[in-house]
Amino acid sequence: MSYEAQCRTLTALRAADPVVRAAGVGVSRGTLARLDRAFEAFFRRCQEGEEPGYPRFKSQRRFASLQWEDRDGWRLDTAARRLHVHAVGGIKVRLHRPLRGTPKAVTIKREGRRWWVSIRCVDVPAEPLPPTGREVDIDLGVRVLVATSDGQLLANPRHGARGAGRLAAAQRNVASKQKGSKRRWRAGERVGAAHRYIRNCRMNALHQLSRQLVNDYDLLVHEDLRIPNLVRRAKPRPDGKGGHEPNGAAAKTALNRSIRDAGWGTLLAMITYKAEGAGRCVIAIEPHNTSRTCAHCGHTSAGNRHDAQFRCQACGHQDHADINAAINILREGPAAATRCVGSNQTHYPQPLLRRLSSGRSGPGGSAGPGRPAPRSPAAARRGRGAGSAAG
DSSP states (O other): HHHHHHHTHHHHHHHHHHHHHHHOHHHHHHHHHHHHHHHHHHHHHHHHHSOOOOOOOTTTTTTEEEEOOOOOTTETTTTTTTOOOOOOOOEEEESSSSSSEEEEEEEEEEETEEEEEEEEESOOOOOOOOOOOEEEEEEEEEEEEEEETTTEEEEEEHHHHHHHHHHHHHHHHTSSOOOSHHHHHHHHHHHHHHHHHHHHHHHHHHHHHHHHHHOOOOOOEEEEEOOHHHOOOOOOOEOSSSSEEOOEEEHHHHHHHHHHHHTHHHHHHHHHHHHHHHEEEEEEEEETTTTTBEEEEEEEEGGGEEEEEEOOOTTEEEHHHHHHHHHHTTTTEEEEHHHTTTSSSSTTHHHHHHHHHTTTTOOHHHHHHHHOOOOOHHHHHHHHHOOOOOO
8 A cells, every 4th residue: 555545544534533633634644654664665675585574563652753744734933943833833943053955844753851853955055075185995893993095093982882881770770660650661761861872972973983084085985885794693503413503693793783883884874975965976895805805915815814903925014904905995996986977976076086097096005116016906816816705
């Protein structure tokens, strides 16, 4: 049943249910739009063979947000700092920044004792930044959150690990309360506050980091990571006698928790949308063997990497493993330049494109005096064999 077909049933539903009639047509349409998106994602996951996860219907107590998908039912008065909502009236709001573009939809959400208003706008003008003539690759990790091809190592704050003690104490407090009581409800609010604190710390750090990267570089290259595949649980190993052999599940669980705590996907999404508005270019490349290929001679071997250190078995080149991988990823310069020219990034500087097309790499990747020009990972694999398939 499509979204349009469900909207046509609202007339009869409003006549039969006074709660729906009091909520207004705009709120009802917003709820149906979210329902439609949830089932579209559910059927997409079913077709792609992923774990589908049937949409969960929330009770009135668990419903914490309302949204209007069009201009019907709400009006924002920026001069008076008031949001006028149907059946509620004028609500005082704090506009932390001026609106850009044309307001199209609004969402009102409750988080604990605070209320937030999110206004979505269309026709937002782009604000391209002046070109810097610099390019960089970012390699994501757990111990080091971001390693750049010019030698920067940005530590992982580990906000989830820092707030785990407070969160666990709040969850134990909930377990000791009687279900349905006010004390249990208040204890649950403290659990939500602990979760929000961790999320806000993580989001603040990722916003600052993504803005810094977009401001400093014209071209940003990163690995096209399949994060859902990286955080899968370890496969069981049956021993043939009704039991199971050790499979490293505990270590894999800790690694999965650290990957989720780092927020790789959120950081890449922030870099992408901020780069689009700033006129920057973002390229995602395949991470095949980038951490096992020497950035100096191109030798590919699983024995080159020793935990966080990289030591080439062929030429003896040593570097931080994440920085070595970042330089290898940036070596995709000519292909990256071709794809970037065909994109919508019209403000990408042409001198940098010519330098990329000529095969010159960025800082840390050029050949020094008396050193041979390093080959690309693809050329190294053609000259030395296929090597290992793991990245």
